[in-house]
Amino acid sequence: MSTNKTQVEANGGQLIITRQFDAPRKKVFQAHTDCRHLKHWWGPREWPLTYCNMDFRVGGKWHYCMSGPDGAESWGLTIYKEIVESELLVYEDHFSDKDGNQNKEMPSTTVRTEFLEKDGKTILRSTAIYASPDDVKKLMEMGMAAGITETQDKLEEYLAVMQ
DSSP: OOOOOOOOEEEEEEEEEEEESSOOOOHHHTTSOOOHHTTTTTSSSSSSEEEEOOOOOOOOOEEEEETTTTTTEEEEEEEEEEEEETTEEEEEEEEETTTOOOOSSOOOOOEEEEEETTTTEEEEEEEEEOSSSSHHHHHHTTTTHHHHHHHHHHHHHHHHHHO
């Protein structure tokens, strides 16, 4: 079992997530850019990715669904704003419905994910900026920190076997 731990820090209207992976950043980046990879690790264990449609380019969208054990669905929509190969992803992230319409009742965010390489390992640092500290609090109360940690545990497992 890895000793790498996910750090989740709420700071006002920001949520900062950091973790080191025992893989080169090109590989970690690739795992984020294609549904054939994401289906293996995105989402907590009991909420696997069951729908994934991605147009990975600036201005492109990723529409996805995670399905829970009781049949509940959680749909999401990502809109890519900036992509620097193996280094950076900047995107808007929204809760949505199955048709890709943004759910205005739930908080949206702009996420900046950096892929930093050090000694052949990758430090993944994501900073999510929300409209208010209350939005961060709402998501933390929904269990987001545990979900992120479990998702990144699955990513680490997948990176070990990823072709």
